[in-house]
Amino acid sequence: MYDExxxxxxxxxxxxxxxDAGTNAAGCDVHAALGLQLAVLDRLVAAGDRLAGWKVGLTSGPRRDAMGTGFRPFGYVLESRTFSSGDVVERDRIRSCYLEPELCLVLGAPLRGDDIDPVAARSAVRAVAPAFELNEIRLSAGADSPTTIADGLGNWGIVVGSEAPAVSALTDTTVDLWHDDALVATRTPGTSMDDPFLSLSRLCALLHRYGRGLEAGQRVITGSFCNQSEPGPGTWRAVFSGIGDVTVRFA
Known part of the structure; x- marks a missing residue:
């Protein structure tokens, strides 16, 4: 049990x-912090929201092992903050927003257990979709790892495009990020990003520690290709090679 x-x-x-100033999980280790995060999720679901899926954190870039070798914390995604490509999001709904193009794995079958390898994880995936993660900076800059985890790794919501067949070598995908008619960034992560199916298997094993698993229809975002802090008004579009594109308009 966690302190109320x-x-x-x-x-x-x-x-x-x-x-607020008292929001911290300094007395927790990373696993207790994940349990605290799930306690918050359970309150939100009890109040009427629904779990739409998960994010897998620390899967790309130089900070992959920042919280421990091979440790990839999760965050939850709420149904009330899951948008379709082309939707409009009011900027004042998200404080200190930053946006990340990510691939989204869509589950076609339940996936549970601590012995799921990437091959088995892939077999449960119905499709891959282009996506944006919408993040919110809720914590102070000095927040420690357990507090960051308990806060859900900063997730606010996601925007998801049309589904495409799941293929191998997803880390070789190139993304072009556009703001209106201007190309902002082009990225191909390669070996700087964990294989998404490995990330999915790790997520499954970590959820198993808490008696949970993945359900058919849930969406899992598996790592940032790049990020755009404080996205301005207008239309943002990410084009993923061989997969498709996703757009969101901030008003």
Whole structure:
């Protein structure tokens, strides 16, 4: 069980978009912090929201092992903050927003257990889709790892495009990020990103520690190709080679 005041503090941060001074998980290790995050999720679901899927954190770039070798913490994605490509999002709904193009794996079958390898994980995937993760900076810059985990790794929501067949070598995908008519970035992660099916298998094993698993229809975002802090108004579009594109308009 977790201290009721701590759970409520993280719940308020998620709902209001900003954490107060008492919002911290400094007394937790990373695994206890994940449990605290799940306690907040359970409150949100009990209040009427639904779990839409998950994010796998620390899967790309130089910080992959920042919280421990091979440790990839998760965050939850809410149905109320899951958008379709082309939707409009009011900027004032997200405080200190930053946007990341990511691949989204769509589950076609349940996936549970701590012995799932990447091959088995892939067999449960129905499709891959282009996506944006919408992140929100709710914590102070000095927040420690357990607090960051308990806060859900900064996730606010996701935007998901049309599904495409899941193929191998997804880390060789190139993304072009556009803001209106301007090309902002082009990235091909290659070996700087974990294989998405490995990330899915790790997520499954980590959820198993808490008696949970993945369900058919859930979406899992598996790593940032790049990020754009404080995205301005207008239309943002990410084009993923061989997969498709996703757009979101901030108004």
């Amino acid at each position: 005041a701590v759970v409520r503090s993280f719940l308020r941060a998620r709902v209001d978009g900003v954490a």
